Amino acid sequence: xxxxxxxxxxxxxxxxxxxxxxxxxxxxxxxxxxxxxxxxxxxxxxxxxxxxxxxxxxxxxxxxxxxxxxxxxxxxxxxxxxxxxxxxxxxxxxxxxxxxxxxxxxxxxxxxxxxxxxxxxxxxxxxxxxxxxxxxxxxxxxxxxxxxxxxxxxxxxxxxxxxxxxxxxxxxxxxxxxxxxxxxxxxxxxxxxxxxxxxxxxxxxxxxxxxxxxxxxxxxxxxxxxxxxxxxxxxxxxxxxxxxxxxxxxxxxxxxxxxxxxxxxxxxxxxxxxxxxxxxxxxxxxxxxxxxxxxxxxxxxxxxxxxxxxxxxxxxxxxxxxxxxxxxxxxxxxxxxxxxxxxxxxxxxxxxxxxxxxxxxxxxxxxxxxxxxxxxxxxxxxxxxxxxxxxxxxxxxxxxxxxxxxxxxxxx
Numbered sequence: 001x002x003x004x005x006x007x008x009x010x011x012x013x014x015x016x017x018x019x020x021x022x023x024x025x026x027x028x029x030x031x032x033x034x035x036x037x038x039x040x041x042x043x044x045x046x047x048x049x050x051x052x053x054x055x056x057x058x059x060x061x062x063x064x065x066x067x068x069x070x071x072x073x074x075x076x077x078x079x080x081x082x083x084x085x086x087x088x089x090x091x092x093x094x095x096x097x098x099x100x101x102x103x104x105x106x107x108x109x110x111x112x113x114x115x116x117x118x119x120x121x122x123x124x125x126x127x128x129x130x131x132x133x134x135x136x137x138x139x140x141x142x143x144x145x146x147x148x149x150x151x152x153x154x155x156x157x158x159x160x161x162x163x164x165x166x167x168x169x170x171x172x173x174x175x176x177x178x179x180x181x182x183x184x185x186x187x188x189x190x191x192x193x194x195x196x197x198x199x200x201x202x203x204x205x206x207x208x209x210x211x212x213x214x215x216x217x218x219x220x221x222x223x224x225x226x227x228x229x230x231x232x233x234x235x236x237x238x239x240x241x242x243x244x245x246x247x248x249x250x251x252x253x254x255x256x257x258x259x260x261x262x263x264x265x266x267x268x269x270x271x272x273x274x275x276x277x278x279x280x281x282x283x284x285x286x287x288x289x290x291x292x293x294x295x296x297x298x299x300x301x302x303x304x305x306x307x308x309x310x311x312x313x314x315x316x317x318x319x320x321x322x323x324x325x326x327x328x329x330x331x332x333x334x335x336x337x338x339x340x341x342x343x344x345x346x347x348x349x350x351x352x353x354x355x356x357x358x359x360x361x362x363x364x365x366x367x368x369x370x371x372x373x374x375x376x377x378x379x380x381x382x383x384x385x386x387x388x389x390x391x392x393x394x395x396x397x398x399x400x401x402x403x404x405x406x407x408x409x410x411x412x
Contacts, residue, residue, distance in 0.1 A: 004098065096123055131242060
């Protein structure tokens with residue numbers, strides 16, 4: 001368990017079924033998400049962390065919280081060390097990583113946007129950095145016509161070709177069509193699954209993008225978990241939390257996860273612009289979402305028009321703090337997202353503002369420049385960084401070198 005922090009070990013022992021996909025028969029009762037949230041708040045109030053439940057005072061702490069918070073017995077859960085070591089080995093052999101809310105590399109968007117309801121543990125496979133890149137969420141129903149699936153795949157393909165990640169839920173129907181469309185364009189894909197992560201990562205269409213860093217699959221549920229309606233409903237808020245904008249392709253009026261997730265975003269979270277597919281005739285669910293505040297999908301066709309899709313972020317998303325563009329810390333990466341949002345929000349010519357930002361970075365950054373370096377500093381995708389660098393080469397500001405590929409100032 002060398003790759004797990006002490007806090008993550010404690011959280012897994014308290015909340016995870018450990019390999020079976022469900023609680024062991026006649027085994028200790030796992031803490032629900034709500035019970036764990038109460039425990040986490042109590043620990044913070046005492047200036048403690050979950051790892052303290054595995055320390056020398058663990059028995060006394062456990063007894064106190066069980067009494068004060070009316071929790072089930074904690075010691076039987078915390079004594080499952082052997083099962084946890086087996087689970088960690090099992091996950092590692094399959095390329096599955098796990099992070100908890102107590103880890104520094106836990107997705108910041110979950111904490112910032114979901115607060116206490118952010119899941120205590122995230123399991124995943126692939127490049128976890130994609131979870132912080134933002135992008136377009138594409139969601140919809142499971143049972144739709146082939147024409148809607150084709151429409152979904154085309155939108156996702158164009159989004160990926162424009163340099164923006166596609167985020168979806170991995171379910172049959174619209175979700176899967178979105179991921180396949182982006183994958184066909186060799187774009188970056190984030191799949192937030194409600195079940196069966198262990199099975200999803202070995203599917204043929206996922207192997208190559210997972211290995212090449214173009215895809216990440218993640219879930220807040222045990223990698224072996226089977227489909228559960230409640231899990232599917234809860235998963236939707238995670239899809240929105242990772243996104244900069246969302247497109248609802250199809251939904252069932254007042255029922256199903258797609259409807260519930262969209263309504264929750266419009267009525268409660270209100271964090272990102274939400275669009276609906278344009279339809280030629282009345283659609284009860286999409287019409288209702290429009291009345292709640294959704295916008296008609298503008299049918300973007302290139303990188304600039306896709307960037308405009310993200311420019312309508314609610315005012316709460318615009319951070320008025322200094323922009324720290326050249327900070328190499330995690331805060332600097334976050335500010336890269338803020339810079340992109342602010343530039344798009346405040347300028348009538350978003351492309352010109354973004355170009356100016358890239359030129360500022362070139363003046364400050366160490367030479368030679370690389371596509372990966374620019375993508376990291378500006379918190380954008382590598383294809384987007386490549387597009388900007390190519391444009392600056394065409395303007396005569398940079399020269400592209402090969403073996404290895406790098407960019408240097410074009411001195412006269």
